[in-house]
Amino acid sequence: MLTPVHNKVRVLNQRTRRMECIAADSVDGTWHYYRADDEYTLWYLIHIPTGWTILEGSGSLARARRDTGNGQSLLDLWDDIHRVLANPRYAAAHDHARTVLAWMSTHEPGSAAIARHHAEYLRLRERAHRLRLLLDDLRDRAEDTAVAHLCTPAGHDLDEKIASLAAYQMVRVYERYEQTTRARAEAHHGLHRELRRCDIDLRSTAGCT
16 A cells, blocks of 8 residues: 655656656655655655654655555664664764654554564564574583593593583573574564554555545
8 A cells, every 4th residue: 555645846857857756745744755856866754743764765756655554664663763772873863762762652552562572573583693603602612521521531530521411401501592582582573473464454444444
């Protein structure tokens, strides 16, 4: 579903001598679409109620309207806010991001739930990735410990066996932790997909009424 637009701004392309659209507003007053007056430039979105500009651009006006129509742009807005707040380099934009976050939490509770599960999925997926790296390192250490046990004099067998057993137990602990984390991540991903599907269905139904 494409978001209906009006107030299109057209300019003359000096190369093709054709009039081209470089800006438009959504009919419901939620989004402003714009691009630079040049060839092959991306379309960007401004969320009019909050004044937030979505960081990622779209390849065409039609694609941008599709993203606003199916709710993807609201999810992109949530991702932008959390990305900005998590990065100290964007400290100058933190106050604006917090204001937008408060507005969105009040006025877009549906997309807030979707974004929350998506953010939790990304967080858990990243944790699972770090656990996988740690697990690989632990496996290497356990193997090294086992090799060291085989190469030590007989008098140190007991100490080396204990160290080897502890290393492999640690590997098993982290294996279970990683599996649990991945399962939780997939659960949040499933909720995100289901809420996203319901949100698209509701927006499509509303657009048809």
